[in-house]
Amino acid sequence: MTQGTKIVASAHYVPKDIISNDDLTAIMDTSDEWIQAHTGIQARHMSLQGENTSDLATQAAKQALDNSDLTADDIDLIIVTTFTPDGLAPSTAALVQRNLGAHHAWAYDISTACAGFVFGMSTADKFIKSGQYNHALVISAEVNSKMMDFKDRTSAVFFGDGAGAVILSGTDMANNQVIGEQMRTVGNADVVHSGRIAPMRQLSADNYPTIDAFQQIGRQVFDEVISIIPDHVETFLATKNLEPADIDFFITHQANLRIIEQIAAAINQPMTKFSTNVVYYGNTSSAGIAMAFDELAKKEKLIGKKVLLTGFGAGFTYGSLLLQF
Structure with missing residues (x-):
């Protein structure tokens, strides 16, 4: 069913x-x-x-x-x-x-x-x-x-x-609210990585697993996002016969306010359409969009509105989900 x-x-x-x-x-x-x-x-x-x-x-x-x-x-x-x-x-x-x-x-x-x-x-x-x-x-x-x-x-x-x-x-x-999506992965293990566990090189009684801390090449992350995500958003929306102007609210990964501002400018949409919380919560990785959605839902009447969720992160993995309320 x-x-x-x-x-x-x-x-x-x-x-x-x-x-x-x-x-x-x-x-x-x-x-x-x-x-x-x-x-x-x-x-x-x-x-x-x-x-x-x-x-x-x-x-x-x-x-x-x-x-x-x-x-x-x-x-x-x-x-x-x-x-x-x-x-x-x-x-x-x-x-x-x-x-x-x-x-x-x-x-x-x-x-x-x-x-x-x-x-x-x-x-x-x-x-x-x-x-x-x-x-x-x-x-x-x-x-x-x-x-x-x-x-x-x-x-x-x-x-x-x-x-x-x-x-x-x-x-x-x-009453279905999830009306479309597009997901992509471009394998890249070097730009962002965290928690790598090295394999053993020899059998040893004192071997003990260790992991590495989070690392990123910040400028390369910024450049990848700005070069890929605006085009991804416009291309995905076009498959639904929509343009960025048709979307009432955008919620992107809360990576960095400057990245969100660049995405908004690239798709020619005002920052007033973007729900953000990175200023006071920082980059909360996968939680940022979920937290921003909750804040938006409590602040705005979403009935009749279109909301686009766009995530991007290590992998390089990215995608968008379109909601119609």
């Missing part, structure tokens, strides 16, 4: 500790002026009280359930998108399932870095539209701070921690 997909609730959660640019200048050679000029970021939240990724995800999910008419027992599927999981196994989603007491749900993680929320939404939409599942939780959660090298001022100043969640439910096709 084919059915449509609708968003019935959303929420977001951030740790309580707020780290200003001045706080970062105390531990690295940078300044508030440099950070704001290059990124637009003024502050970010960091998990300094022992909360891990599954904890942030659980809090966002609980709030989303509170904002709906559903309970944890109603959820059929939990997808967590993250590239800062609690660990490789069990999945962060499995820990969230346990924390929520969502006994009827099966759960797994998706790792597409900062594009995660768009890929998670796309995936859950297919399960809902199959008719076999009625309610899905899509949660994007990141504790980026645990993966940072705070001697690397070119990366560490960007990132914050947070989580966003939405609940998708089945509906009749007349």
